[in-house]
Amino acid sequence: MSAYHPLTEQEAIDIARSLSDFFPQDAQLESREIGDGNLNLVFHISDPASGKSLIMKQALPYAKVVGESWPLTLDRARIESEALITEAKLAPGLVPQVYHYDAGLALTIMEDLSDHVIMRRGLMENGRYPKFASDISDFMAATLFYTSDLGLNQQEKKRKVGQFINPELCKITEDLIFDDPYADSPNNNFEAAIADEARALQTDAQLHLEVALLRQKFLTEAQALLHGDLHTGSIFITPESTKVIDPEFAFFGPIGFDVGAVIANFLLNYAGQEHWSEADAREDYREYLLGSIVDIWEQFEQKFRKHWNDYGVDRLANSTPGYQDIYMKRLLQDTIGFAGCKMVRRIVGLSHVADIDKIPDDAKREKAQRLALGIGKSLIKLNRHAESIQELVNVVRKGHGGQ
Amino acid sequence: MSAYHPLTEQEAIDIARSLSDFFPQDAQLESREIGDGNLNLVFHISDPASGKSLIMKQALPYAKVVGESWPLTLDRARIESEALITEAKLAPGLVPQVYHYDAGLALTIMEDLSDHVIMRRGLMENGRYPKFASDISDFMAATLFYTSDLGLNQQEKKRKVGQFINPELCKITEDLIFDDPYADSPNNNFEAAIADEARALQTDAQLHLEVALLRQKFLTEAQALLHGDLHTGSIFITPESTKVIDPEFAFFGPIGFDVGAVIANFLLNYAGQEHWSEADAREDYREYLLGSIVDIWEQFEQKFRKHWNDYGVDRLANSTPGYQDIYMKRLLQDTIGFAGCKMVRRIVGLSHVADIDKIPDDAKREKAQRLALGIGKSLIKLNRHAESIQELVNVVRKGHGGQ
Structure with missing residues (x-):
């Protein structure tokens, strides 16, 4: 879909809104970036009115661990998404549900597990x-x-x-x-x-x-x-x-x-x-x-x-x-x-x-x-x-x- | 290059002739199909005048063993060709030299070893x-x-x-x-x-x-x-x-x-x-x-x-x-x-x-x-x-x- 770039919170909201039928059409969506910033951006997108929410996880093209940084391909987002889908089939209910995967953005949109x-x-x-x-x-x-x-x-x-x-x-x-x-x-x-x-x-x-x-x-x-x-x-x-x-x-x-x-x-x-x-x-x-x-x-x-x-x-x-x-x-x-x-x-x-x-x-x-x-x-x-x-x-x- | 079809001897000759600088331009090429027909066509192409020759091995889309036949993808021609090239680098002189590989035709053109x-x-x-x-x-x-x-x-x-x-x-x-x-x-x-x-x-x-x-x-x-x-x-x-x-x-x-x-x-x-x-x-x-x-x-x-x-x-x-x-x-x-x-x-x-x-x-x-x-x-x-x-x-x- 889009060329890769790290998403802003507003872009994350816009993408979430475009998912058909997930949020009510007039929802006032809120976004929080909750990742630790080491490998991925993680956006928590929610609609306080309906109580609905989801997670958007976007791979970053590098890894940061204890201050060190090294480049990583975005292919790991594909692997994560495909592994989640495989696991969901074999062990239903034991992994978050994947709603959407965007290869270009290295972005996986999935079930929010904030109650865990x-x-x-x-x-x-x-x-x-x-x-x-x-x-x-x-x-x-x-x-x-x-x-x-x-x-x-x-x-x-x-x-x-x-x-x-x-x-x-x-x-x-x-x-x-x-x-x-x-x-x-x-x-x-x-x-x-x-x-x-x-x-x-x-x-x-x-x-x-x-x-x-x-x-x-x-x-x-x-x-x-x-x-x-x-x-x-x-x-x-x-x-x-x-x-x-x-x-x-x-x-x-x-x-x-x-x-x-x-x-x-x-x-x-x-x-x-x-x-x-x-x-x-x-x-x-x-x-x-x-x-x-x-x-x-x-x-x-x-x-x-x-x-x-x-x-x-x-x-x-x-x-x-x-x-x-x-x-x-x-x-x-x-x-x-x-x-x-x-x-x-x-x-x-x-x-x-x-x-x-x-x-x-x-x-x-x-x-x-x-x-x-x-x-x-x-x-x-x-x-x-x-x-x-x-x-x-x-x-x-x-x-x-x-x- | 070409869409896949099993080559005739004449087509094999034409392809061999198109290899730049292998045979003399005016060579009268001869072809013999010497495969056992189970998995591959194997053409021996030679120029009696110059004494030069080569082998063209084309994968067939099926395997025949003892009368039985089952379909096989042509990807094995790619694997064979890439394996030969890898082996030639690691063990020079111990495998036939690959002159050319045509993925479309599943065809590998290589050194003739008829003296072996x-x-x-x-x-x-x-x-x-x-x-x-x-x-x-x-x-x-x-x-x-x-x-x-x-x-x-x-x-x-x-x-x-x-x-x-x-x-x-x-x-x-x-x-x-x-x-x-x-x-x-x-x-x-x-x-x-x-x-x-x-x-x-x-x-x-x-x-x-x-x-x-x-x-x-x-x-x-x-x-x-x-x-x-x-x-x-x-x-x-x-x-x-x-x-x-x-x-x-x-x-x-x-x-x-x-x-x-x-x-x-x-x-x-x-x-x-x-x-x-x-x-x-x-x-x-x-x-x-x-x-x-x-x-x-x-x-x-x-x-x-x-x-x-x-x-x-x-x-x-x-x-x-x-x-x-x-x-x-x-x-x-x-x-x-x-x-x-x-x-x-x-x-x-x-x-x-x-x-x-x-x-x-x-x-x-x-x-x-x-x-x-x-x-x-x-x-x-x-x-x-x-x-x-x-x-x-x-x-x-x-x-x-x-x-």
């Missing part, structure tokens, strides 16, 4: 979400199974692999998660108090080997269409509803990378629970988080197997005794390894999580950082040897790394 | 090729290393993955190699004398599990740009020269699939050496073949490691002790497993090899078929456990299957 909160904030405020394990396991089992060779015609899957080639956003992951934290990289960002741990990461040969093997999977293993950035900041939530947003990192990769992202972010929050005055209350919330992790994995596994048993399209995979068990065990192992990588990078890498960074007390924050790092390293070292989710629980309860 | 023989025929005539192990290991080490994440910028590699998405030709492999031989499929084609073995393949659960795991690698593991069909019928040879042709199956897949293809076809020829009147002479040629296989693997491994050590682009892969050894061991294991799959399918599947089918004596042919099947099954069952190429040699020397 970002799950990271919800967990920081010690919210409990009784439907979450069920919802996120529904989302992951369906989106991952039905885009894998197990649930999708293998030729159609190859075409989709081509559609979701995503070099630039994959590179961010490859560098920030799988490389920088293990090197003396200028991208790293850690507090002086844990400099000893950060330096130790750079010389831990056993850890490097496991990270290199996990990175190889990320680079080569086109198992399914991943969300690609499935942390708790990419999830809108209420006690009754879960919506997964922002799949601009979507590509065909190893399934455990998505499942591991969810688990890692629960564990980062677990490590960050240092604000309680009573140890009992802290441990109670941590048990909720740890119980949720087990629940997420177990429901994911059970649902993925059910899709497979009921709707598997791969004759040999369906009919070969033992194949499904090996497949699921490898998914668990990958999940544990990728979860570990995602924890480590949030402590010493470029981009952190508020669950830990917002702890005001220096000593408590350092304690949380060391706990998260210890768990992360242990999970990375555990990955290829894991046989059950209980081993992850044991690592967390031991509460320290070094194996 | 097809290697399958060469081995059937008990030729020995002292340069082959060196040449084919050069070809595989260079083409596979420099299209993998180890030797190619990882973002550029992802773009190439998209360029070589090849659903239709991959499907032929997925069905004919990884599925049909293990099922009661109408595509199968075996002699009544070995019906017992063919039926046994359909119920061997251990074999099915390994084949399913190898098939998963073929479906998901985008390690490097494969030739994709690297049997001895895809190799033109003389004692002094090796040229790899016909990469229309090219796609990003597991490296061991290419290496395994070469080895499998040496082993099929090994099994087919039943024509000798003297056992000593037969065993002598078989030792030549087996020695070549070890040589091919060892040179491939050594050259691949050298490319890696000298020109590796992946920091973590380069600097992590133990990573290269694990990587190479997995390549060996994959090579052995894929070699086994490729042997089995040539005995009971749709498409056979002349090395065995052309044995006139029924009893000798049956013996060769049973030997090839036995070796193939044993290699499939060995794959994940193999530690060295010597274990493959041991399987072959034992000369029977069932592990």
Whole structure:
């Protein structure tokens, strides 16, 4: 439609008004830019009279992270929009509805989820979400199974692999998660108090080997269409509803990378629970988080197997005794390894999580950082040897790394 | 340039003449259609006066195999041409030179290699090729290393993955190699004398599990740009020269699939050496073949490691002790497993090899078929456990299957 330029709020309103039948014809629309300005503009357009509203997300041709800026193609807006549409078909109700996509403007117009909160904030405020394990396991089992060779015609899957080639956003992951934290990289960002741990990461040969093997999977293993950035900041939530947003990192990769992202972010929050005055209350919330992790994995596994048993399209995979068990065990192992990588990078890498960074007390924050790092390293070292989710629980309860 | 239609010999001559400066202006060109008509037209265009000649290969919009016909897109001509050009850069002199590619006509014009023989025929005539192990290991080490994440910028590699998405030709492999031989499929084609073995393949659960795991690698593991069909019928040879042709199956897949293809076809020829009147002479040629296989693997491994050590682009892969050894061991294991799959399918599947089918004596042919099947099954069952190429040699020397 239009040539690309970053929209003003007035232009956003004009485009919203042109969507047929969404807002009443005479609506007095209001616009607020609510993005963080790092990768995208995000306009919240509302009509106070009717109470209707929507979100317009426009990709910017650069990324800003902690003051750094580098160029990014706008193709990620296409990928995000196409991934959302794919996910909406496979996991209805668990992603925002896409109303319109404008390729020229790199603009996606979608459902407003302002009645939800970002799950990271919800967990920081010690919210409990009784439907979450069920919802996120529904989302992951369906989106991952039905885009894998197990649930999708293998030729159609190859075409989709081509559609979701995503070099630039994959590179961010490859560098920030799988490389920088293990090197003396200028991208790293850690507090002086844990400099000893950060330096130790750079010389831990056993850890490097496991990270290199996990990175190889990320680079080569086109198992399914991943969300690609499935942390708790990419999830809108209420006690009754879960919506997964922002799949601009979507590509065909190893399934455990998505499942591991969810688990890692629960564990980062677990490590960050240092604000309680009573140890009992802290441990109670941590048990909720740890119980949720087990629940997420177990429901994911059970649902993925059910899709497979009921709707598997791969004759040999369906009919070969033992194949499904090996497949699921490898998914668990990958999940544990990728979860570990995602924890480590949030402590010493470029981009952190508020669950830990917002702890005001220096000593408590350092304690949380060391706990998260210890768990992360242990999970990375555990990955290829894991046989059950209980081993992850044991690592967390031991509460320290070094194996 | 032109709208697609299958060329006549006269049209082929006219196009050849229009190539600037290839043939003398007044040349009296001759054309012979030398393709087997299954997938492509192949015109040999020559000027007897100057002795110059070239090959014009045009994709047909269907495939014919053993009387069956199914439609195929012409995109495989693009893939073949682009793969040849990539391979020529990485392994100069080891593929035919591409003079011209016409997308509209699905036509590749390339170097004439009529002074070479097809290697399958060469081995059937008990030729020995002292340069082959060196040449084919050069070809595989260079083409596979420099299209993998180890030797190619990882973002550029992802773009190439998209360029070589090849659903239709991959499907032929997925069905004919990884599925049909293990099922009661109408595509199968075996002699009544070995019906017992063919039926046994359909119920061997251990074999099915390994084949399913190898098939998963073929479906998901985008390690490097494969030739994709690297049997001895895809190799033109003389004692002094090796040229790899016909990469229309090219796609990003597991490296061991290419290496395994070469080895499998040496082993099929090994099994087919039943024509000798003297056992000593037969065993002598078989030792030549087996020695070549070890040589091919060892040179491939050594050259691949050298490319890696000298020109590796992946920091973590380069600097992590133990990573290269694990990587190479997995390549060996994959090579052995894929070699086994490729042997089995040539005995009971749709498409056979002349090395065995052309044995006139029924009893000798049956013996060769049973030997090839036995070796193939044993290699499939060995794959994940193999530690060295010597274990493959041991399987072959034992000369029977069932592990």
